[in-house]
Amino acid sequence: MLKTYSDGASRVNPGPSAIAFIILDEDDKVLKKDSRLVGIRTNNQAEYEALISALECASTLGREVTCYLDSQLVARQLSGETKIENPELRTLWRKVIALKMRFNKTSVIWVPRTDRHIQEVDSLVNQLLDDIVSRQ
Numbered sequence: 001m002l003k004t005y006s007d008g009a010s011r012v013n014p015g016p017s018a019i020a021f022i023i024l025d026e027d028d029k030v031l032k033k034d035s036r037l038v039g040i041r042t043n044n045q046a047e048y049e050a051l052i053s054a055l056e057c058a059s060t061l062g063r064e065v066t067c068y069l070d071s072q073l074v075a076r077q078l079s080g081e082t083k084i085e086n087p088e089l090r091t092l093w094r095k096v097i098a099l100k101m102r103f104n105k106t107s108v109i110w111v112p113r114t115d116r117h118i119q120e121v122d123s124l125v126n127q128l129l130d131d132i133v134s135r136q
Contacts, residue, residue, distance in 0.1 A: 001062070002024070002025065002058050004065060005068045005121050006047075007020055008020075008050035016037070018046065019046055020035035020121040021033070021035075022117055032061070037132070044086075045089065052095050052096060055106075065107075066108075067108045068115065070113050070115070
């Protein structure tokens with residue numbers, strides 16, 4: 001069972017945005033870590049794009065995955081608790097649903113920002129965004 005931790009953020013909403021993810025095996029060994037700028041996005045769009053990138057990568061590594069994220073909105077939309085009003089988020093939601101089909105088993109779990117792996121991906125995102133601000 002793989003575990004992904006993902007985060008996305010924008011400095012202005014919408015504004016310059018970045019995503020990051022970490023994929024761990026069941027023994028918490030890091031299999032893959034990535035972060036990158038994704039252009040101008042809303043914070044919620046960046047959160048979805050981080051999850052999408054994590055799932056795309058995880059699909060090459062295993063058949064079962066648990067995805068941890070700190071976005072309550074994204075977690076609730078994926079569980080069906082919250083309706084998706086925004087058309088851009090609906091498109092990203094559909095991508096996640098399609099990617100989940102690559103796995104035998106998937107789950108999405110909200111975790112607080114205090115989770116150590118979420119803090120790590122948050123740090124990766126913020127390093128990229130800090131670099132943008134320092135260059136301006």
